Amino acid sequence: MAKKELKMRAVVAPTETVIVSAYDKDGKADACTLAFYMVSSHVPPCVTIGINATQKRKTLKDMLETKAFVLGFPSINQVKETDYLGVESGYQTDKLVNIGFTTSPAETVYAPIINELALSLECEIVHTVTIGSHMQVTGEVKRIIADETILNERGRVVLEKLQPIIYDEEEGIYLGVGGKVSDAFRTGIALKKYLEDEKRG
Numbered sequence: 642m643a644k645k646e647l648k649m650r651a652v653v654a655p656t657e658t659v660i661v662s663a664y665d666k667d668g669k670a671d672a673c674t675l676a677f678y679m680v681s682s683h684v685p686p687c688v689t690i691g692i693n694a695t696q697k698r699k700t701l702k703d704m705l706e707t708k709a710f711v712l713g714f715p716s717i718n719q720v721k722e723t724d725y726l727g728v729e730s731g732y733q734t735d736k737l738v739n740i741g742f743t744t745s746p747a748e749t750v751y752a753p754i755i756n757e758l759a760l761s762l763e764c765e766i767v768h769t770v771t772i773g774s775h776m777q778v779t780g781e782v783k784r785i786i787a788d789e790t791i792l793n794e795r796g797r798v799v800l801e802k803l804q805p806i807i808y809d810e811e812e813g814i815y816l817g818v819g820g821k822v823s824d825a826f827r828t829g830i831a832l833k834k835y836l837e838d839e840k841r842g
């Protein structure tokens with residue numbers, strides 16, 4: 642198939658859209674939308690977010706002062722609020738109040754949980770490193786709090802119930818999650834076994 646070389650950029654589509662929230666030193670909550678988010682460790686559970694350190698980001702300043710943040714997962718019915726939190730700055734106005742989002746203090750770290758989000762991870766900052774324009778902030782997950790309505794009987798998050806917002810940087814749009822394509826691991830293990838059997842003859 643013919644290939645084309647693309648303009649230089651870090652292609653990050655698709656990513657799950659998250660909302661990171663923090664208190665400033667006066668105890669005021671701010672939050673911003675992020676697409677640079679990844680799971681960075683299973684044990685201990687850690688997540689890493691990337692925030693542009695070359696531009697003024699109030700949430701970044703706040704979280705570095707308090708050494709904590711909450712990572713929240715918005716649903717597709719909150720796409721307007723999510724986009725707004727990514728185009729306005731807490732330096733200009735009280736974004737959370739403007740959109741009617743309320744907060745409660747996290748139990749394990751000094752950071753605000755956004756009550757309206759169905760899934761939130763309370764995180765203590767354990768590492769930062771700046772790569773190019775972005776500071777990578779790694780938080781160790783200290784507590785996970787979720788609406789019962791998004792859980793299955795085993796207490797696991799069901800994506801089809803959470804309905805996360807997928808951000809497509811290539812086209813500048815938000816998408817929902819499609820249906821199941823395959824079982825994870827089992828599909829690869831079946832192919833691995835097949836290839837090994839083939840080799841053995």
Ligand SMILES: Cc1cc2nc3c(=O)[nH]c(=O)nc-3n(C[C@H](O)[C@H](O)[C@H](O)COP(=O)(O)O)c2cc1C
Pocket residue numbers: 658671672673674675676677678691692693694697698699700701723724726727728729730731732808
């Ligand atoms: C879909 C979307 C994704 C974004 N992803 C990031 C990101 O990963 N890193 C970042 O630094 N800013 C990102 N932003 C921009 C910030 O959310 C934005 O600059 C925000 O106004 C910062 O607010 P604050 O000053 O209150 O912290 C994103 C915005 C949108 C709409």
